[in-house]
Amino acid sequence: MTARRMIIGVSAFLLALFSTSTWAASGPLDLTATTAGYIALVVFVLAYMLVMSEEKLHLRKSKPVLVAAGVIWAIAGWVYVQADLAGVPEEAFKETLLEFAELMLFLLVAMTYINALEERRVFDALRSWMVRKGFSYRTLFWMTGLLAFFISPIADNLTTALLMCAVVMKVGEGDNRFINLCCINIVIAANAGGAFSPFGDITTLMVWQAGLVRFDEFMVLFIPSMVNFLIPAIIMTFFIGNHKPKVQDEEVELKRGARRILVLFLLTIATAVAGHILLHLPPVLGMMAGLGYLQFFGYFLRMTLPGSLAKKRLLAEHAGDKKRLERLGSVVPFDVFNRVARAEWDTLLFFYGVIMCVGGLGFMGYLAMMSEVLYSQWDATSANIALGFISAVIDNIPVMFAVITMEPHMSHGHWLLITLTAGVGGSLLSVGSAAGVALMGQARGVYTFMGHLRWMPAILLGYVASVLAHLWLNQALFSVY
Numbered sequence: 001m002t003a004r005r006m007i008i009g010v011s012a013f014l015l016a017l018f019s020t021s022t023w024a025a026s027g028p029l030d031l032t033a034t035t036a037g038y039i040a041l042v043v044f045v046l047a048y049m050l051v052m053s054e055e056k057l058h059l060r061k062s063k064p065v066l067v068a069a070g071v072i073w074a075i076a077g078w079v080y081v082q083a084d085l086a087g088v089p090e091e092a093f094k095e096t097l098l099e100f101a102e103l104m105l106f107l108l109v110a111m112t113y114i115n116a117l118e119e120r121r122v123f124d125a126l127r128s129w130m131v132r133k134g135f136s137y138r139t140l141f142w143m144t145g146l147l148a149f150f151i152s153p154i155a156d157n158l159t160t161a162l163l164m165c166a167v168v169m170k171v172g173e174g175d176n177r178f179i180n181l182c183c184i185n186i187v188i189a190a191n192a193g194g195a196f197s198p199f200g201d202i203t204t205l206m207v208w209q210a211g212l213v214r215f216d217e218f219m220v221l222f223i224p225s226m227v228n229f230l231i232p233a234i235i236m237t238f239f240i241g242n243h244k245p246k247v248q249d250e251e252v253e254l255k256r257g258a259r260r261i262l263v264l265f266l267l268t269i270a271t272a273v274a275g276h277i278l279l280h281l282p283p284v285l286g287m288m289a290g291l292g293y294l295q296f297f298g299y300f301l302r303m304t305l306p307g308s309l310a311k312k313r314l315l316a317e318h319a320g321d322k323k324r325l326e327r328l329g330s331v332v333p334f335d336v337f338n339r340v341a342r343a344e345w346d347t348l349l350f351f352y353g354v355i356m357c358v359g360g361l362g363f364m365g366y367l368a369m370m371s372e373v374l375y376s377q378w379d380a381t382s383a384n385i386a387l388g389f390i391s392a393v394i395d396n397i398p399v400m401f402a403v404i405t406m407e408p409h410m411s412h413g414h415w416l417l418i419t420l421t422a423g424v425g426g427s428l429l430s431v432g433s434a435a436g437v438a439l440m441g442q443a444r445g446v447y448t449f450m451g452h453l454r455w456m457p458a459i460l461l462g463y464v465a466s467v468l469a470h471l472w473l474n475q476a477l478f479s480v481y
Contacts, residue, residue, distance in 0.1 A: 027088055029079065031364040036079045040072045040364060044357050048393075051350075051431065062346045065353025072360035089363065096359035100352055102284045106272075107348070109287040113265040114162060116294065120258035127170030128252040136244050137178055138237055144168055144182055148189035149229050153197030157190035161435035164190070165442050171245055176446045181236050183439045183447035184455055188427045188462070190435040192229040195423035196221035203400045203422045212404070212415045220474050221420050228424045228466035232458040257301050264293045346441070367399070375408040384414060385467055388421025392432030396422035413470075413478030420470055427459055 031037035047068035051061045077089045117123065130140060144164045152160040168182040194200025196218050198208040207213050268290025272283040361367065370390070374383035391399050400422050410418075426433030430440055430452035439447050471478075 027076070027080070027092060027363045027365070028085065029083060031076070031079060032366055032369050034079070036075045037364050037366070040075050040361060041366070043068050043071045043075075044361060047353075047357065060346050060350075062349035062353060065350055065357055067353075069353045069356035069360065072357055076360055076363060092359070092363045093356075096356060100355050102282060104348055104351075106284045106287045107351075109268065109291045110159060112291065113261070113268065113294065114159075114166070116261050117258065117265070118166065120255040120261060121252055122254065122258050122262065123166045123170055125252040125254055125258075126167050130167070130171050131245055134244060136242050137172070137175075138240050138242050140168075140171055140245075141178075141182055141185060141237060141240055142233070145185040145189045145229065145233055148186045149193040149226070152190040152193035153200040157194035157201055158434040158438055160193070161186050161190040162438055162442060165439045165447075169443060175245070178240065179443055179446045180448075180451045181240060183443050184452055184459075185233055185236060187430070187433065187435045187439060187452070188232055188424075188459060189229045191424050191427045191433050192225040192466075195225045195228075195420050201396075201423050203396050204419055206400050206404060207415055207419050213412060213419065217412060217416065217477075218419070220477065221416060221470065223473060224420055224466040224470040225424065227469045228427075228462045231462035231465050232455065235458040235461075236455065257297065260297065261294065264290065264297060268293060350437075370399075375403075380408065380410045380414045381417065381471070384418040384421055387418060388425030388463065388467075389428065391422045391425045392428040396426055396433070411478045413474055413476075416474065416477060417467070417470060420466065421463075424463060424466060428456055428463065429453065 031040075047064040050057065050059060050064035053059070073089065073093055077086075080086060080089050130143075135143065144167060148160050148164045151163075164186045165183055168179055168186070172178040172182065191201070195204065198204050198215055198218055204218060208215060208218070268287060271289055272286030275281045275286040276283045358367075374386060378386070387399055387403070400418070403418060426436065430436040430447070430449045436452065440449070
C-alpha cells in the first residue's frame with residue numbers, strides 16, 4: 001500500500017464550514033415521524049452496517065452509501081411531489097452537491113500533492129532514515145504518534161494522519177499487527193491534536209468562525225487533548241514488541257524536485273488559509289491555485305529533464321557508478337495528471353454517498369430534532385458528552401453544524417467541551433473521523449473497522465479522562481457566557 005491509496009471519508013467535510021447552506025436545516029416538511037422518514041433511517045442504518053462489514057464482505061464501502069443516498073433523496077422527492085412542493089428537495093440537493101464539489105476539488109489537490117511526494121520517494125527516504133537509525137517498534141510507535149499530535153494543529157488531522165500512515169506502512173512493511181496499532185495511535189493522536197487548534201479540525205473552525213470561542217481560548221484544551229492521546233497510547237505500547245524492523249542497508253535517493261514540491265505543498269496550504277482569513281474566499285480557491293503551482297513546476301521539471309540527466313550521466317560515468325546509470329536510464333518525466341489519476345476514487349464516491357445520506361436526513365429534520373431533544377431535555381454537559389459518542393457514528397460536522405444552528409445558550413466552557421468531544425469522539429470508531437476513514441483506505445486490509453473496535457475500551461478511557469480533565473482544569477470558563 002502507498003500514500004496514494006487514500007480514503008477521505010466521513011469526517012473530512014473540510015469545506016462545509018464555508019458554505020452558505022446548512023445540512024442541519026430542515027425542509028418545510030417535518031418527515032421525522034412519518035413512514036417515509038422511518039424508511040430513510042432504516043436505509044441509512046442498513047447501508048452503514050454494510051460499510052462496517054466491508055472487511056468480511058469484501059464489498060467496497062462506496063456501493064451501499066451511493067444506493068442509500070439515492071433512495072433517501074428519492075423518498076424525500078416523492079413526499080414533496082405528493083405535497084405539491086416539487087422543486088424544494090432539488091434545491092436542497094443542489095446545495096449539498098455544491099458542498100461536495102468544492103470539497104472534492106480541495107481533496108484532489110491534497111491527494112495529488114501527497115501522491116507527488118510519494119512518487120518523488122519522500123516517504124521512502126523517511127522510512128529508510130528511521131530504519132537506519134535502528135529505532136525499535138515501540139520508539140517508532142511513539143514517534144509517529146507524537147508527530148501526528150503536534151503536526152495536526154497546523155496541517156489538520158486528516159493530512160497529518162495520511163502522512164504518518166505512509167511512513168508507518170513503509171517502516172513496518174510485513175508486520176500487520178504493528179501497522180494496525182500504529183494506525184489506531186495515529187488516528188487518536190491526530191484527532192486529539194486537532195481539537196486544541198482552530199485549524200486542526202473542521203469543528204474547531206466552525207466554532208471559531210461563528211465567534212463562539214476566541215482563537216486563544218482553544219489552547220486551554222491542550223492538556224485534555226494530550227490526556228486523550230496518552231492514555232490509550234500507553235496501554236497499547238505494552239502490546240508492541242520491543243524488537244526492531246529488519247535493517248535494510250538502503251540509501252534512498254530523492255527524485256529531482258522532491259523538496260521543492262514539499263515547499264509548494266506548504267505554500268498551497270498557506271494560500272488557502274490566508275485567502276480565507278484575509279480575503280474571506282473559499283479555501284478551495286487557494287488549493288486550486290496550489291495545483292497550478294504544481295503544474296508549473298511539473299512543466300519546469302519536464303523542460304529541464306534532458307539537461308539534468310546529461311549532467312548526472314557525466315558524473316556517474318566519471319564515478320563508474322553503473323547502478324546510477326541504470327537508474328538514470330529509467331527516469332520518466334513528472335506528470336501532474338498521473339498523480340491525479342491515481343487518487344482513490346472509491347474514497348470520493350463513498351464520501352459523496354455519506355454526505356448525501358446525512359444531507360438527506362438533515363433535510364427531513366432528523367439532525368435538528370436530535371439537537372433539540374438533547375439540549376431541551378438534558379443539561380448542556382450531558383448533551384455535549386453524548387454528542388461526542390454520536391459523532392463517532394454520524395460524523396461530527398453535521399452534528400456540530402446542527403448545534404451551532406440551534407444556538408443553545410451555553411458558556412464558553414460548554415462550547416469548548418462540545419469542540420473537544422466532537423473532535424476526539426470520532427476516535428472511538430474507525431469510521432468516526434476523517435483520519436480513521438482515510439487510514440482504512442491507505443492501509444486497506446491491515447487497519448480495519450474491527451481491528452480498531454478491539455481497542456475501543458482503551459480509547460473510551462482516554463475520552464472519559466479528557467472530558468474530566470477539561471471539566472476540572474477549565475471549570476472557571478463554565479461561568480463565562
